[in-house]
Amino acid sequence: MRVSTRLTAGSSLVLLLLLGALAYQLIQVRHLASISREVSRVGLRAARLSLSQIHDLDGLQQALRKYFVTRDPDYARLTRELGGQVSLRQQVLLGLPLSGVEREAVEAFGTAWRGLGEEVDPGPPAGPEADLLARVALAQKRARTVAEAAQEAVSAEASRAEASARRSQDVSLLAGLLALAASVIVLWATIRSIRKPLERLASATHAVAGGRFDLQLPSRCRDEFDQLAEDFNVMVRRLSELDQMKKDILSHVSHELKTPLAAVQETHQLLLEEIAGPLTGDQRRLLEMNLQSARRLSAMIAKLLDLARLEAGVMEYDLRPTDFSQVVGSALSLMEVRAGERGIALRTELPRDTLWVRGDGDRLFQVVENLLENAVKFSPSGSAVEVAAAWSAQTPPGRRGELLGPASPGAAGWVL
Template sequence: MKITTRISLGYLLLFLLLAVLVAYQVVTIGRMQAINRALSGVGSQNALVSLQALRDLDLVEEYARKSLALADPDYLGPLGEYRDDFERDLAELRGQAGSAGERGEIVRLAAGWNAFTRQLDARLARPAPGAPFPDSLQADMELLKAEARSVYQASLGAMRDQVEQSRAMGETAALVLWVSTLAVLVIGALVSFLIYRSISRPLAHLTEGTRAIAEGKFFYRLDTSRDDEFSQLARDFNTMTRRLDELDRLKKEFVSHVSHELKSPLASILETVQVLVEEIPGPVNERQRRLLELCRQSGVRLMAMIGDLLDLSRIEAGVIEYRLEPRELAPLLERAAAEIEVQARERRIDIVLSRPPEGLEAECDGDRLIQVVVNLLANAIRFAPEASTVRVELEAVDEPPPGVPDALRRELRGERYALVSVADSGPGIPAADREKVFEKFHQAKKGGKTAGEGVGLGLAISRTLVEAHRGAVWVEDNPGGGALFRVLLPALAGRPA
């Protein structure tokens, strides 16, 4: 299922739940409003009519007593009016009765009224002036009053029932609201989690893949088993990585092949130049010697570049070999300084080497470690001012120095270390570029321009070689100005360090 379809269905479900909840609340509120209208209208009106009926019964009793005791026709008129009023009250009660209890009491009240009026009419037809009010009429009147009070109580009871019903409906509505809200929140959280999960995991894999490609791991592939937009993206990503892998392989093969093809003729050219400089074919004047020397120096630099390209090819192919054995480090540094001495002398730069009085050994490949130090010295000589000093220091430390980057510190394993420092007094390296200088083909700026010597591989190769020795190499500010490159290697157990 597509991601957009999942999102649409999930939020459509939430919308429907909210719509049902709103509809339920609207219906419940409507019913409660109807109950309130009934309470404020019919219920209270019935109670008032019941009280009015009680007052009318009192007046009927009063004028009935006067009419029977005095046999005065003047009392018959008001008696008839009050009888009519009570009958109107009774009719109104019948029309507005809302509950079964009210209707039952009203029926009994009407029956009692009918019995009372029949007996009253019979007594009025045979008047007996001065006679007491008949006990039977008095009993019927008391019964009528009791029934009227019962109707009033029934009206109040109906009102209480409606109030209780309204309260119960309110509580039910509140409970439904809370439960529905909780359900919507749970479903919303579940939908959001499922959507987040369906998006975050492929994004995490894609992020990991792009990071791998940025690190040059063109063999990385993404999972394409899903049936959504991320699957199509993964297929396109894999197609891209396959093409990049193929191009990278072709590039490596081309660089390796061209480097090998250039190395042999360049070696022949250097040998020929050397023969001419040594005047084996014949004498050369000073101007010719200077030109031949320039040609030889350019050839040596070109040979170093080709060597770096070949080393890079072997490193990327994973075929470079290391001969790790216990080696005294100081003689290796001296050999490195001797190899770079000619280049330093051209710029009148002195290389000062300081070493601890006791021996310091590490398990290493001597030739590869010399290559690392030569690269660091060449870099220092390239950026140091003319007629300055490049210092090389070897010392033993018990723990990594404070300047080692955290990413490198986590990779270090050991209790004692040998620390090699190469310091120059050049322009230094900005903090933002201190990791970039160890990237392939990156060249630092010299006087606002890119340094023209080298192809930017020396430091990248040096870091790879040092890491193969379980060490670390980094750069920091030189306290006296310039750059300070440092190499940290595990010292042999039991050796001075």
């Protein structure tokens, strides 16, 4: 499966989980809003009406007692007004969409109030005082039952809303955890699928940068990394072909130039030896300059050939006892003219005793010559290049084994 397909599938799964959680949240919000409207429209209104009935019945009880004591017509009128209000609120309660418990309580109150309301409504109360007050007390009790039922209904709706909110919270938390788990799984699977190809590609790139053009990455053409590996292999093959072409050209050109240059040097040498006839001073100077230039060009060609041998792995070394001080001295003599042209002083600090080492004298000379050439080339005018060498019996810090072994009898050591 392609990496982009895996990422798309994982992201779609996480998105579906989040969308599902959002849809459930919206449904729960609408449900809570419906409960809130129902509580406001029915439950709270029923509770207010029942409390108002209790208040009116309390006032009716007080008015009846005062009427039976004073027989004042104003109290009789007050009992009619309060009784009318209680009957009106009872009708409103019966018209509300009440719960079963609330409706039973309201109907029970209506049964207790029906006869009492007929007695206090038309005119002054005519029944016995004790009987009327007892019936009012019963109506009060039933009104309190209605109020309690209304409050219980409101509490039940509030409990429903709280339970719905808790469910919504739990579902949201679960959806969030599932989305997080899915995200972690997708991320882990993605990292796992791309880590190894990236490591192989990075390692191969590092190897190619180091000059290994025979490296090839496995490719099964299943995803983007396999396609990248295939393109990488094509690039490496082309680089290998170009590198081989460069080596062939350098080797061929160097070999082709080596023979004519040798002939030029031999010719100049014969002319300088005056085999063809005597030379004037100017002629000798010009021939010496030409011979020196030819030798420099020959040295450059020799370096190119050595580079080709190194890259091909066929460089050969003639290891024998060599005086390292003499190698350094020869290289310094060769660089004196060029250093003088740049105004750079060459300073040496070599021991009086011979520094015998086992190595290839020509290759050691090339190493020292290259070091001195770079030092003279990149040093500012008017500065100095110091060359020092010494023998040490102790191994320098950070070095293992022998760098240069002894060429003559004696303790092994290091030439620094």
